[in-house]
Amino acid sequence: GDSVTQMEGPVTLSEEAFLTINCTYTATGYPSLFWYVQYPGEGLQLLLKATKADDKGSNKGFEATYRKETTSFHLEKGSVQVSDSAVYFCALRRKGGSEKLVFGKGTKLTVNP
Amino acid sequence: DAGVTQSPTHLIKTRGQQVTLRCSPISGHKSVSWYQQVLGQGPQFIFQYYEKEERGRGNFPDRFSARQFPNYSSELNVNALLLGDSALYLCASSSDPTNEKLFFGSGTQLSVL
Numbered sequence: 001g002d003s004v005t006q007m008e009g010p011v012t013l014s015e016e017a018f019l020t021i022n023c024t025y026t027a028t029g030y031p032s033l034f035w036y037v038q039y040p041g042e043g044l045q046l047l048l049k050a051t052k053a054d055d056k057g058s059n060k061g062f063e064a065t066y067r068k069e070t071t072s073f074h075l076e077k078g079s080v081q082v083s084d085s086a087v088y089f090c091a092l093r094r095k096g097g098s099e100k101l102v103f104g105k106g107t108k109l110t111v112n113p
Numbered sequence: 114d115a116g117v118t119q120s121p122t123h124l125i126k127t128r129g130q131q132v133t134l135r136c137s138p139i140s141g142h143k144s145v146s147w148y149q150q151v152l153g154q155g156p157q158f159i160f161q162y163y164e165k166e167e168r169g170r171g172n173f174p175d176r177f178s179a180r181q182f183p184n185y186s187s188e189l190n191v192n193a194l195l196l197g198d199s200a201l202y203l204c205a206s207s208s209d210p211t212n213e214k215l216f217f218g219s220g221t222q223l224s225v226l
Contacts, residue, residue, distance in 0.1 A: 004155070032213055043117070043203055043217035044156070051213070089155050099146060099210050100169050103155030 002027040006090050006104035013080055013111050021075040021107045023064075023090035031092040033057075033066055033073040034101070038087045047075075047088070051095075080111045115139070117206050117218035125224045126194050134189045134221045138206030144168075145187040146215065147179060150201040162187055163210050191223075199225045 007022040025033065032051045036044040048057030053068035062077045073090060090104040118137045126132050138145050144163040148156035161169035162181035176192045185206075191198055201222050205215040 034213075036217075041219070043219045044205075045217070046214060049213065091155070093213060099144065099161060099207060099213070099215065100158045100171070101148075101156070101215070102158070105153070105155050 002031070002092060002094065002102045004090050004092055004102055004104035006088075006107050009087075009106070010108040010110060013109070015082055015111055015113055016079045017111075019075070019077040019080045019084075019109070021088055021090075021109070023073045023075065023104060025071050025073065025090075025092050027071075027092055027094065027102075029094065030068065031094050033064070034091040034093070035062070035064055035073070035075050036089045036091060036103075038089065038106070040086070044089065080109070082111045082113055085109055085111045117204055117216050119202075119204050119218040119221050121221060122219070123222045123224075125226060127226050128194055128196060130194050130225075131190065131192045132194060132223060134191075134202050134204075134223070136187045136189070136204030136206075136218060138185050138187070138204075139216055142206035142208050142216070143185050144207045144210050144212070145181055145185065146205045146207075147187070147189050148203040148205065149173075150203055150220070152200070156203055159189070161210065168210055194225045196225050199223060 034049045035047040048059040050057040050066035091101045146161040147159040150156040158171040160179040201220040203220045204218045
């Protein structure tokens with residue numbers, strides 16, 4: 001079945017450091033790929049998405065590129081801020097049919113001043 | 114406009130009891146999905162409803178059921194609660210099942226003692 005694997009956390013960085021959170025997936029066909037963010041005490045918010053190979057999703061300084069050849073969708077940010085501290089989830093969804101999302105386990109990011 | 118609202122925010126039950134969780138989607142959204150998020154894990158798909166019809170069901174036992182009302186709000190019911198049902202239950206809405214942008218509520222934290 002479909003699955004998403006994320007790098008294990010937690011990840012602790014200093015402010016202005018470079019962030020990479022690895023994500024790989026297994027799915028039939030070419031799913032849409034997403035990064036969601038969950039701030040403490042809140043629900044999930046869509047951070048960015050990509051719907052086909054070589055698409056780059058970007059938002060709030062975060063970027064991720066849909067790599068079909070490596071079945072990956074790694075999240076990057078050039079300079080993290082304390083306010084980026086949250087749990088990040090990689091997810092996929094098959095095109096067509098139900099809107100079921102398949103999530104990874106999440107990666108907790110803590111950014112220290 | 115209000116976002117996705119869920120009630121109650123927290124709930125404590127004992128094993129064997131039954132629970133009902135409620136969700137109001139964003140105004141104009143007709144599709145509602147439910148996810149279970151166990152501590153330290155990514156959300157897992159439980160149900161999707163659109164126009165009051167079940168459109169998808171995840172790998173959960175028959176103790177889990179749901180319905181959608183004419184105003185598109187939804188209820189998730191869990192019977193014969195087990196300790197393992199303790200989790201954050203998230204509701205998400207979208208305009209229709211083909212729309213990839215889901216909006217999540219803040220969830221109901223269920224503790225089963």
